[in-house]
Structure formats: C-alpha cells, structure tokens
Amino acid sequence: MSDVAGRDPEAVSRFVERFAAQLVEAGLARMPARVFAALLASDSGALTSAELGEQLQISPAGVSGAVRYLSQVHMLSREREPGSRRERYRVHSDQWYQAITNREAIIKRWEDALREGVASLGAGTPAGHRLAETLAFFEFIEKDLVEMMERWQVRRAELFPDG
Amino acid sequence: MSDVAGRDPEAVSRFVERFAAQLVEAGLARMPARVFAALLASDSGALTSAELGEQLQISPAGVSGAVRYLSQVHMLSREREPGSRRERYRVHSDQWYQAITNREAIIKRWEDALREGVASLGAGTPAGHRLAETLAFFEFIEKDLVEMMERWQVRRAELFPDG
DNA sequence: CCTTAACTTCACAAATTTCTGAAAGAAGCG
DNA sequence: CGCTTCTTTCAGAAATTTGTGAAGTTAAGG
Numbered sequence: 001m002s003d004v005a006g007r008d009p010e011a012v013s014r015f016v017e018r019f020a021a022q023l024v025e026a027g028l029a030r031m032p033a034r035v036f037a038a039l040l041a042s043d044s045g046a047l048t049s050a051e052l053g054e055q056l057q058i059s060p061a062g063v064s065g066a067v068r069y070l071s072q073v074h075m076l077s078r079e080r081e082p083g084s085r086r087e088r089y090r091v092h093s094d095q096w097y098q099a100i101t102n103r104e105a106i107i108k109r110w111e112d113a114l115r116e117g118v119a120s121l122g123a124g125t126p127a128g129h130r131l132a133e134t135l136a137f138f139e140f141i142e143k144d145l146v147e148m149m150e151r152w153q154v155r156r157a158e159l160f161p162d163g
Numbered sequence: 164m165s166d167v168a169g170r171d172p173e174a175v176s177r178f179v180e181r182f183a184a185q186l187v188e189a190g191l192a193r194m195p196a197r198v199f200a201a202l203l204a205s206d207s208g209a210l211t212s213a214e215l216g217e218q219l220q221i222s223p224a225g226v227s228g229a230v231r232y233l234s235q236v237h238m239l240s241r242e243r244e245p246g247s248r249r250e251r252y253r254v255h256s257d258q259w260y261q262a263i264t265n266r267e268a269i270i271k272r273w274e275d276a277l278r279e280g281v282a283s284l285g286a287g288t289p290a291g292h293r294l295a296e297t298l299a300f301f302e303f304i305e306k307d308l309v310e311m312m313e314r315w316q317v318r319r320a321e322l323f324p325d326g
Numbered sequence: 327c328c329t330t331a332a333c334t335t336c337a338c339a340a341a342t343t344t345c346t347g348a349a350a351g352a353a354g355c356g
Numbered sequence: 357c358g359c360t361t362c363t364t365t366c367a368g369a370a371a372t373t374t375g376t377g378a379a380g381t382t383a384a385g386g
Contacts, residue, residue, distance in 0.1 A: 109185050
C-alpha cells in the first residue's frame with residue numbers, strides 16, 4: 001500500500017528535497033539524505049525499496065546503496081515483512097538519539113589520533129599542550145552528550161506522553 | 164621563522180595526516196582538514212601561507228581556498244602582522260567552542276525546513292507528528308548545546324588554570 | 327526443484343569536486 | 357609612483373564521486 005496516497009505528493013516532495021539539501025550541506029551524501037528525508041516524511045515511517053525508488057526517481061541500485069549506508073550509521077533499520085521478500089526501511093522515533101550516539105564512535109577515533117599526537121609531539125611542548133586541551137574537550141563532550149541524550153528522553157516523555 | 168624547526172617533521176606530519184583523515188571522514192574537505200590539523204600541531208598556533216604550503220606540499224592557491232573556507236566556518240582567524248603583507252592563520256584555544264557554536268546556524272536551518280514540513284504536511288498527520296517531534300529534538304539540542312559549552316568553560320578553567 | 331520477485335554487486339559513463347599554474351590584484355616600502 | 361612581495365581569482369586538467377543498467381544472488385511459493 002502506497003504511503004503517499006491521499007497526500008499532496010508535491011508538498012511531500014518539496015519538504016523531502018529541502019530537508020535533504022540541508023543534510024547534504026551538513027556532509028551527508030545526496031542519495032542517503034533524500035532517502036532519509038523521504039522516510040521521515042512518510043506517514044507509516046517505513047517504505048519499501050520500490051516506493052522509495054518511485055518517489056525519488058532513483059534506480060533500485062541507488063536505493064540499495066543509500067539504505068546500506070544509512071543502516072551502517074544507524075539512521076534506519078531494515079525489516080522483512082514475514083512471508084515476503086520485500087524489505088521495509090524504517091526510521092524509529094529515537095532515530096536521532098541513535099545517530100548521535102553513533103557520533104561517539106567518530107569522537108573516539110579523534111581522541112585516539114590526539115592521544116598519539118600528544119605522545120609523539122611531547123606533552124611539554126606548546127603544540128602538545130594544545131592537542132591535550134583539544135583531547136580534554138572531546139572527552140568532556142563525549143561524556144556530556146550521553147547525559148544530554150538522557151535529558152532528552154525525559155523531555156520527550158513530557159512533550160509527547162503517548163509517543 | 165619556521166614553526167617546525169627543532170621538531171621531528173615526520174612526527175608532525177604523521178599526526179597531521181592522521182588527524183586530517185579523521186576530519187575528512189567526518190565530512191570536512193581534504194585540504195581544509197589538513198590545514199586545520201597543521202595549525203593545531205604547530206607550536207605557535209599560527210602559520211603563514213608559505214609555511215602551510217611547504218609543510219603540506221600544496222600550492223598557494225590551495226592554501227588560499229582552504230583558509231577561506233576555514234575562516235568562513237570560524238575554524239581559524241586571520242591576522243596581518245603589522246608592516247608586512249604576510250598573513251598568519253591562527254587557531255585559538257576556544258576554536259572548537261567557536262566551531263560548535265557555528266553548528267547552531269546549521270541546526271537553525273534544519274528547524275526552518277522542519278517547521279515548513281509540519282505546516283505543509285499537516286500537524287495532525289502521522290508524518291507531521293514525526294516532523295514535529297524531530298523539530299522538538301533539535302530545539303532541545305540547540306538550547307542544551309549552549310549550556311554544554313558553558314559547562315566546558317568551567318571545566319576547562321579547572322583543568323588548565325593558566326590556559 | 328523451478329519460477330519468480332526482490333535485493334545486491336559491479337563496471338562504467340557522467341557529473342562533480344579538487345587542486346594547480348598562470349595571471350591579476352593588493353599593499354608595503356623606497 | 358613603481359618595485360616587490362604576498363594573496364586571490366580563474367580556467368582547466370586530473371581525480372574522485374555518483375548513479376545507472378545489467379548481470380548475479382537469494383529466498384519465497386508453488
């Protein structure tokens with residue numbers, strides 16, 4: 001069943017393309033950005049490969065590549081409808097929470113590189129000191145982000161008691 | 164005066180390239196990433212165009228493009244040494260604070276796109292509800308990020324009393 | 327098992343991005 | 357004012373990325 005039926009496809013498309021453009025500007029590749037935006041704007045929160053391909057005018061191969069990337073970075077999850085070979089790609093309500101939590105993996109690698117830098121340039125040198133301070137900043141961010149997400153869960157429950 | 168003199172250029176270069184690679188993976192363009200990493204790893208915290216060009220093996224044009232971008236997103240600042248036409252590009256100790264604050268501009272544009280989406284898809288629809296929840300998340304993040312940066316300033320003063 | 331629907335992989339064409347050399351543009355200094 | 361030094365702009369070559377068609381793989385359903 002098409003998720004788009006009964007809605008203004010143009011309004012949907014307009015939002016999808018605009019929001020995707022912002023995601024692209026923030027560093028996401030074009031096609032994953034469009035797929036993610038389309039899911040976000042769907043009523044059911046889940047679309048099949050065919051639906052995505054039709055709505056976004058992209059080939060099955062394009063959809064495949066985009067969802068592979070998005071699922072790697074935990075921005076969507078795949079589900080198989082039982083007794084069908086159709087896959088559905090879904091955004092969850094805590095998807096952003098997931099995505100941000102995933103950012104921590106990136107921060108961890110930055111921290112590794114910085115620790116190496118402090119060691120090889122020397123903790124006593126001005127440059128070493130700068131790297132150490134940068135490292136401390138990321139360690140702070142990492143810890144504080146976790147707490148921030150906890151605060152969001154609380155706030156979310158307040159704003160959307162039934163969500 | 165070369166900032167690199169008296170240090171192991173190989174150790175510096177190794178850190179610069181590794182850290183830059185992480186920044187690239189996070190979405191920054193290659194050359195801005197390398198320039199930023201080189202500044203971070205310099206003892207003085209500031210390098211001239213010629214020094215950057217030599218250390219990174221890139222042309223003056225490359226340096227120019229990279230620093231233009233980095234200064235736009237507030238990841239470095241330019242200074243003119245008085246009585247010289249040489250420019251120095253500097254990272255400040257609160258540079259990451261600046262960069263994150265700048266991210267808020269991006270979040271603001273996401274929020275605009277989402278508000279439009281809620282309006283055009285209808286606040287009462289499931290999709291509209293999802294967009295509204297996403298919007299609320301970003302509004303929360305935006306406010307909380309500011310407080311987080313304030314907490315960092317406090318923490319930083321504790322860790323580096325003389326910084 | 328065989329058919330068939332769905333997804334994935336792969337090689338390639340097209341579009342985009344990146345980086346450079348060359349030329350033009352500022353700005354200090356005599 | 358003209359020389360010199362440094363930076364920026366710009367057109368284009370080179371490299372990378374993107375998205376597709378076509379072939380290949382998997383698994384449901386007879």
